[in-house]
Amino acid sequence: MATSSSQMNPLPMPVRWLYVLKDGRMAVMDATSRKVDGAGDPLPDGTLNHIVGRIAFWTDDESCKINLNTASEGTFWDRPWTASVTGSAGSSDGYERQLALRMPAQNEFQRYPGHPAMTCLSPVFPPLSEEPLETYNARIYSYSPRVVNGGSRSGTANVTGSTLPLVTDADRLYASVDELMFSTVGVPRQENSRGAFIPFAEQDIERTRFLLTTTSRAPEVNLFNKPRITLWPLQANTTDVNKPHEAVNRNAQDKLIAFCSTLGNKSATPKPYYFQRYNTFTTPAQLAQASSQSPIMDWDEVPRNQELYAYLQAMTQAQIPGLGGSLQGKYPTTRDQILTEMFDFVRSHVNTFSTAGNPAYYYAPFNPNRLIPAQSQIVPLALPNGTRGFGRFPTVTEAALVFYASSETDPTQVRAVLILEPFNPAPGPPVWSSHVRYSVKGMDAFMAGTTPMAFPGLVGNLVTGLDGQSNATALTGLEQATQYYSPSGVFTNAKVLGQGDEETNYTFCSADFKVNATKFDFNGGTITIEIAAASSPNVPAQTLKLKFPAVTGLPRPTMSTAAYVNFDNRIARYANPAVKNGRFGILEDSKHNPLPLISSTDTVRSVEVRYGGPAKGDLRVYAP
Known part of the structure; x- marks a missing residue:
């Protein structure tokens, strides 16, 4: 029978066969000799220890399930890329315009791209027949800790300068999936509703238990079982960049992200797995000293950034487990350019200023009251290997x-x-x-x-x-x-x-x-x-x-x-x-x-x- 191209490159099974021998032992095949240890050896009864079966298994840990404490029902949002109009001239009914008019409100996490609250519970608890979208979403949000309805109301309402930030609820986190049966408030606690006047029943929970969890903690490792690099950049702003735990201009959120993205937090030489910015913007008079206005400062002055870049080079050069091939093999001449753009994008477009926490800081030049020259401008990185980023620069x-x-x-x-x-x-x-x-x-x-x-x-x-x-x-x-x-x-x-x-x-x-x-x-x-x-x-x-x-x-x-x-x-x-x-x-x-x-x-x-x-x-x- 002819073999198709898809059969020539099947999705690899992440398991190895365990062979069962006649005497009950289990053994694996030697990768070099392609033989199973003990297979064919003589047994005391004079027979040979043949292979009589083989088994394979894998385990899905809790991180493969939907976490009730972080998931909700996401509603898509992205920055508008065109000024689309579908109705009469001058109308604002175009899809892209609606994205501009109905942006997520502050703390409307279920519309933040990439936020855990964008993970949807609808595959597990689908809406009832003819249930309106906003009604369904509001019901799901009533289950989800820290997620509330309001703001753009699932992208159905305009958000303006007078729209107030959403106030997250104080619901405690679920300790187990069984707790989904009951509301987190009230005495005695009432059953959560899976529809209008329809409370959850025990069979509803049992039917979905395989898909849900409340503890999906897992090490942040990549395909090579190595640490991931966080997408949240942080300021170095310290006299010794080799001691990131002494950095200033980091609020409570920054410190938590730094803690979760660092190996050896309490050691003398902690290893942060996040890119750092050498310093922050202070005043227009010191514009030239801001690392955001330099193509080399965030590279030359922060050796850990250089180590992380080399780490990414090593990862993208290695063969991908189970699939083979590498990013370097796919992009032999532009791999470093891709990595530089990744590094520079994180540096230039994530968390460029923070005014909500204490202390407030600005990486790019910024004045909250009015525009200043170079407002939010970031000069692209220029690395010694000849590659450059984009920054926010013409x-x-x-x-x-x-x-x-x-x-x-x-x-x-x-x-x-x-x-x-x-x-x-x-x-x-x-x-x-x-x-x-x-x-x-x-x-x-x-x-x-x-x-x-x-x-x-x-x-x-x-x-x-x-x-x-x-x-x-x-x-x-x-x-x-x-x-x-x-x-x-x-x-x-x-x-x-x-x-x-x-x-x-x-x-x-x-x-x-x-x-x-x-x-x-x-x-x-x-x-x-x-x-x-x-x-x-x-x-x-x-x-x-x-x-x-x-x-x-x-x-x-x-x-x-x-x-x-x-x-x-x-x-x-x-x-x-x-x-x-x-x-x-x-x-x-x-x-x-x-x-x-x-x-x-x-x-x-x-x-x-x-x-x-x-x-x-x-x-x-x-x-x-």
């Missing part, structure tokens, strides 16, 4: 040269500006505002026909403008690069073209030059873009090279609006609306109207990442 996915008419009276006078389109591959939920310096080299070689465009050879643009009170998206920051920070915090101020101060001038501009004919040629060339944190402008986080192809016969730009021959007016948006106070990031007077940086009568040459290229549309590939 890369560039497009660069556009905008040729525009720069004179109301002379149609041959032209000027050009370079506009960069930033992209943050991992923006995350908290609002963030990039605080970076873009430097560009090589534009001095650009020519319009035989006329030099007189770009500077090396020029930098310091971005200190704020990017809006609600920016948590990947595709923002373009207009922010044309603004600078106002200490008043009310609005950012509009930059003006020029080669003076990098903060107040938009420096990616040429001088005025002449294009006498109605058509002109552009010679193209390669430019080098460096992106660095503004607090460390001479330490690039990424270097990109973009090639502008040469082109002939471009149309000379013409004037569309008199005000826009002065590009400063476009940046400040003087023409429309009339307000001349610049823009507060992407928000201006509660509007999302874009700056008119490009007009229909301009001539534009741009270079962008190819969606059909190696990245196949995944812009994250260009970030590390």
Whole structure:
């Protein structure tokens, strides 16, 4: 009979046969000789000790069951990725919009992705016929300790700034599965209900006993029987990073997680299995000292992070028990890049600030009252093996040269500006505002026909403008690069073209030059873009090279609006609306109207990442 591909690679059985011999002994097969010890030996009665049977068994421990003390009935939630609308224009009935409007309330654990309360009891206690979802969930929550109904009500109600945090109940934990029969409150205790006016019966508990438990404690080990690494990063913040138990800026929750994730807690050299951040953010004046703004500090200053990274390398290089193969074998050239992204994601996107416990702390720059430059920005890690993370930091996915008419009276006078389109591959939920310096080299070689465009050879643009009170998206920051920070915090101020101060001038501009004919040629060339944190402008986080192809016969730009021959007016948006106070990031007077940086009568040459290229549309590939 032919063997299918699935039969060639069956799911391995996690057991070995135990062979039963004629004399009653049990023995295993030797892996090398492929023989069973004692099989075929002569017996006192003159017969041979043949194999007469074989048995195999395994044991499912309590951790394979659903724990009544932690499970409830989860309702899916994720951050919205699109602005979906299924009804009339402007409505908010799209599924993704509902995710935004009906976020989990504080302490609504049954909607926290990855939380134990997301584990569902419905496979064991399914809803009754025609029982409404919210009614069913509320009944399940009445069983579950520390889980209560309310907030978004299983994703059916909007959550606003006035929604109060849920107050968890004080129910004690179940000591046994049998206790599910009875409520944890009241004297005498009443039977829990498995439906409207239908109490639990003894047979209900007996029927589900195999599936339920109240004690599912198990060692946190991986497939190799080695310790797991927790996903919760903690601050080192101590003079001796080899003594993590002396770290400050850890609240009670942090300390509990650290205790559960450390081997040898009471020894002189405890071994934490969690990544650590070297320090926390204190004030904007000390921005450069914060390890969140450094690509190397959390690596160089915390040797335990290096040990854990090497530990992950060893685990991903080892053969997977029972299945064979390894992650290194599957991704031979990118395994380290994957590990770096894992490390950096934990560092950059989990617990970046904590205000609920004591002490409060901020890993990324943060001001709870208003935006500040670099709010929630995290510079990606750059490791010695050449791999990089994402952090919460922009890369560039497009660069556009905008040729525009720069004179109301002379149609041959032209000027050009370079506009960069930033992209943050991992923006995350908290609002963030990039605080970076873009430097560009090589534009001095650009020519319009035989006329030099007189770009500077090396020029930098310091971005200190704020990017809006609600920016948590990947595709923002373009207009922010044309603004600078106002200490008043009310609005950012509009930059003006020029080669003076990098903060107040938009420096990616040429001088005025002449294009006498109605058509002109552009010679193209390669430019080098460096992106660095503004607090460390001479330490690039990424270097990109973009090639502008040469082109002939471009149309000379013409004037569309008199005000826009002065590009400063476009940046400040003087023409429309009339307000001349610049823009507060992407928000201006509660509007999302874009700056008119490009007009229909301009001539534009741009270079962008190819969606059909190696990245196949995944812009994250260009970030590390």
